[in-house]
Amino acid sequence: MNAAAPSDDTLIRIRGLTTVLSGKKVFDALDMDIPRGKVTAIMGPSGTGKTTLLKHITGQMRGDAGQVQVDGKNVPELGREALYALREKIGYLFQNSALLTDFDVFENVAFPLRQHTRLPEVLIRNIVLTKLQAVGLRGAAQLAPSELSGGMARRVALARAIVFDPMLILYDEPFVGLDPIALNQVLKLIRTLNETLGITSVLVAHELDAIKQVADHIFLIANGKVVAQGDPKTIAGDGSPWTRQFFGGEADGPVPFQYPAGDYAEALGFPRSGA
Amino acid sequence: MNARIERDNIVTQALGQIGACGLFLLQILAAIPRSLRYVRETVRQLWFVGAMSLTIIMVCGLFVGMVLALQLYHVLSIFGGTAATGTVVAISIYRELGPVITALLFAGRAGTAITAEIGLMRATDQIAAMELMAVDPLAYVAAPRFLAGLIALPLLCCVFSALGIFGGHLVGVTWLGIDNGTFWSNMTATVDVWKDIISGVVWKSLAFGAVVALIAVFQGYTAPPTSEGVAYATTRTVVASSIAILALDFVLTAFLM
Amino acid sequence: MSQRKSYAVGTGLFIVLGFAALAYLATQTSSVANRQQGDSYTVDAQFQNIGQLKERAPVKIAGVRVGQVQSIALEPGKAVADVKLSIDKRYDTIPTDSVATVFTSGLLGDQYVGIEYGHAKKYVANGGKLALTRSSEPLEEMLGKFFGAGGTADAIGGTYKVFARFSNVGTLSAGSPVKMAGVPIGQVVSVQAEPDKLDALVTLAIDNRYNQIPDDSAAAVFTSGLIGSQYVAIQPGGSSDMLKNGDEMILTQSAMQLEDLIGKFLVNGSGSGDGKQGAGASTSPAGKH
Numbered sequence: 001m002n003a004a005a006p007s008d009d010t011l012i013r014i015r016g017l018t019t020v021l022s023g024k025k026v027f028d029a030l031d032m033d034i035p036r037g038k039v040t041a042i043m044g045p046s047g048t049g050k051t052t053l054l055k056h057i058t059g060q061m062r063g064d065a066g067q068v069q070v071d072g073k074n075v076p077e078l079g080r081e082a083l084y085a086l087r088e089k090i091g092y093l094f095q096n097s098a099l100l101t102d103f104d105v106f107e108n109v110a111f112p113l114r115q116h117t118r119l120p121e122v123l124i125r126n127i128v129l130t131k132l133q134a135v136g137l138r139g140a141a142q143l144a145p146s147e148l149s150g151g152m153a154r155r156v157a158l159a160r161a162i163v164f165d166p167m168l169i170l171y172d173e174p175f176v177g178l179d180p181i182a183l184n185q186v187l188k189l190i191r192t193l194n195e196t197l198g199i200t201s202v203l204v205a206h207e208l209d210a211i212k213q214v215a216d217h218i219f220l221i222a223n224g225k226v227v228a229q230g231d232p233k234t235i236a237g238d239g240s241p242w243t244r245q246f247f248g249g250e251a252d253g254p255v256p257f258q259y260p261a262g263d264y265a266e267a268l269g270f271p272r273s274g275a
Numbered sequence: 276m277n278a279r280i281e282r283d284n285i286v287t288q289a290l291g292q293i294g295a296c297g298l299f300l301l302q303i304l305a306a307i308p309r310s311l312r313y314v315r316e317t318v319r320q321l322w323f324v325g326a327m328s329l330t331i332i333m334v335c336g337l338f339v340g341m342v343l344a345l346q347l348y349h350v351l352s353i354f355g356g357t358a359a360t361g362t363v364v365a366i367s368i369y370r371e372l373g374p375v376i377t378a379l380l381f382a383g384r385a386g387t388a389i390t391a392e393i394g395l396m397r398a399t400d401q402i403a404a405m406e407l408m409a410v411d412p413l414a415y416v417a418a419p420r421f422l423a424g425l426i427a428l429p430l431l432c433c434v435f436s437a438l439g440i441f442g443g444h445l446v447g448v449t450w451l452g453i454d455n456g457t458f459w460s461n462m463t464a465t466v467d468v469w470k471d472i473i474s475g476v477v478w479k480s481l482a483f484g485a486v487v488a489l490i491a492v493f494q495g496y497t498a499p500p501t502s503e504g505v506a507y508a509t510t511r512t513v514v515a516s517s518i519a520i521l522a523l524d525f526v527l528t529a530f531l532m
Numbered sequence: 533m534s535q536r537k538s539y540a541v542g543t544g545l546f547i548v549l550g551f552a553a554l555a556y557l558a559t560q561t562s563s564v565a566n567r568q569q570g571d572s573y574t575v576d577a578q579f580q581n582i583g584q585l586k587e588r589a590p591v592k593i594a595g596v597r598v599g600q601v602q603s604i605a606l607e608p609g610k611a612v613a614d615v616k617l618s619i620d621k622r623y624d625t626i627p628t629d630s631v632a633t634v635f636t637s638g639l640l641g642d643q644y645v646g647i648e649y650g651h652a653k654k655y656v657a658n659g660g661k662l663a664l665t666r667s668s669e670p671l672e673e674m675l676g677k678f679f680g681a682g683g684t685a686d687a688i689g690g691t692y693k694v695f696a697r698f699s700n701v702g703t704l705s706a707g708s709p710v711k712m713a714g715v716p717i718g719q720v721v722s723v724q725a726e727p728d729k730l731d732a733l734v735t736l737a738i739d740n741r742y743n744q745i746p747d748d749s750a751a752a753v754f755t756s757g758l759i760g761s762q763y764v765a766i767q768p769g770g771s772s773d774m775l776k777n778g779d780e781m782i783l784t785q786s787a788m789q790l791e792d793l794i795g796k797f798l799v800n801g802s803g804s805g806d807g808k809q810g811a812g813a814s815t816s817p818a819g820k821h
Contacts, residue, residue: 084409092407098400322539326546430550437553466562
């Protein structure tokens with residue numbers, strides 16, 4: 001199945017990705033190599049396009065220039081069929097879980113199976129219950145999505161994302177809004193899935209402590225470029241102003257506190273102080 | 276999609292909407308072959324937009340027929356033509372009131388539901404989730420609802436018309452005392468299957484079904500993913516559908532009859 | 533799964549209900565209901581004027597539907613309509629000298645072909661011909677006098693007044709037109725009841741240009757159009773003396789009851805013209821028919 005794919009250690013290779021959204025350069029010749037079989041975290045100040053980057057990997061968005069190779073295939077050039085074939089091998093965990101409100105938990109997890117396979121009902125049932133057991137929610141199979149808490153919904157979404165045993169899971173802000181217990185449950189799941197199934201995981205998140213526990217590799221992106229990368233222990237100490245500000249949590253630094261704006265005094269109607 | 280909401284004037288906006296709607300229709304039509312594997316979803320939508328609309332359609336059909344018979348009886352009695360009550364009730368329901376009122380009710384009952392549902396699915400990333408599960412939302416969400424509307428409206432219109440005739444009979448014959456035989460024989464002597472029933476009840480409502488379902492799905496699909504955006508899109512479904520139905524009715528009447 | 537099944541069953545029921553309704557409409561409320569098409573045979577009939585007769589119009593004998601009009605064509609080279617009648621095989625004993633007539637069913641109704649049996653021993657066969665036909669009796673002609681252009685005279689040259697008495701003026705009122713040969717020549721000035729004589733005195737103002745009206749002319753109250761307003765029609769007499777200002781017209785005909793006159797049309801198409809004559813038209817001394 002993966003015969004055409006290069007058997008190197010890099011699953012996702014991004015080269016010179018440039019994307020302009022409503023006049024703003026979100027990515028400026030971005031280069032990035034995401035290793036196979038590892039947990040990789042992408043961090044960065046809000047609004048630097050981390051979620052946008054995930055959308056480029058899944059082909060929901062296309063850049064203006066550059067390549068996004070996933071498993072050896074250049075995503076922007078794929079047609080619908082090839083893209084959908086690729087997506088079947090990618091799990092995606094939405095920040096808000098995005099469960100289908102029409103169906104109960106069981107049917108939500110079974111949804112990809114029903115759409116893409118003609119498996120007998122017994123087999124579907126077994127697969128779904130296995131996945132639900134893996135996220136600890138087998139007992140909640142008959143609940144409606146509206147009856148779930150945020151953490152439970154995210155775990156159901158995770159069960160749905162892994163129902164096809166994908167080669168890659170993309171987590172978009174998996175820790176937001178979770179209480180410490182739920183956060184640790186999700187954290188443990190990400191780690192377990194990676195270790196037991198060998199699934200490559202890419203996380204977009206802000207929670208530094210959580211990421212330090214789970215990630216093998218961290219990318220810090222800002223201003224459309226990778227400004228720092230490395231494993232969790234070394235990256236904070238590489239001495240660049242970006243890492244110092246981000247990991248030190250300083251309010252001002254290379255990432256300005258002020259959104260770009262005109263002259264302050266002028267905006268308030270005062271005469272220019274220098275004049 | 277709605278990233279560039281410019282403050283154009285109303286005409287430009289309307290034209291833009293019509294153009295986008297037309298392109299969306301092409302997308303849906305292209306997705307229909309792919310949606311054939313989701314027949315179950317189409318059946319489910321047919322249940323929600325069609326079967327669940329039956330009650331309101333039947334009640335309204337009954338009352339429209341009744342009030343029509345009542346009004347016509349009083350007007351026709353001026354010329355001593357009350358025998359024609361059944362005929363005129365039937366002709367006006369088949370040709371105009373059946374398709375138009377059914378379509379308007381359908382837009383209000385099912386169109387808004389479709390828009391709100393798709394709009395919320397979009398706002399809660401369900402559409403994006405389907406795309407990422409390699410399920411084409413055009414084929415799985417949009418096309419089945421479009422098809423369901425297309426199929427449901429003519430069927431609802433038939434039921435509406437039948438109940439309308441029944442209501443007309445109830446008032447005309449049972450209450451006002453028109454002779455039962457006269458009522459039916461005048462109707463059967465005048466009503467033509469092709470010119471009245473097929474061209475009105477079937478062709479017209481097929482066209483209305485396509486238009487209402489298209490507008491409802493389009494508005495939901497392009498609604499800004501906010502509560503305000505979905506609410507506004509729902510309103511627009513009703514307004515745009517109503518205008519489209521009545522305008523199209525004129526055009527179809529001019530061509531069909 | 534059971535949930536999915538119930539959708540399917542419910543939806544199936546809905547579709548069946550819809551088609552049942554369509555079938556009901558198409559077969560029970562439309563002309564299909566009249567067309568229990570069994571075997572039929574074709575008969576030709578030629579008419580001078582078929583009026584509003586259309587294809588698929590019914591063919592009736594003694595009011596019973598026996599078939600329908602199959603086709604209508606103009607006989608080449610002649611101003612004659614060639615009508616093919618498709619008649620049910622069960623009714624294959626129509627005498628060859630039967631008369632086919634185009635009738636109107638109801639006042640506003642469609643026209644149909646009525647066949648009145650003759651006495652011949654031979655019957656019309658498939659492809660045969662009904663030689664004796666009577667054309668559409670134009671309702672318009674019968675009611676012709678009721679129809680007429682509206683409008684009033686312009687009274688450019690001044691007017692002169694004449695009087696007329698009617699036992700019944702219907703809905704005639706001041707301002708109603710006065711017409712001769714369909715042309716407005718004046719208008720009604722006033723309509724007054726004459727209690728002592730138990731009739732209505734109508735004052736007519738007639739344009740001076742029309743001062744050559746014989747004094748034995750008759751005045752009649754007519755209705756313009758089926759549901760239109762009424763007017764006074766003047767039918768010229770033969771006297772050599774002309775009407776002058778202040779004269780009274782002796783010969784008058786009161787408002788006819790339209791309802792009575794056309795009543796016979798409303799009874800499903802016995803429009804053979806032998807009903808009550810001028811039914812209900814209460815006629816004053818010298819009323820004419």
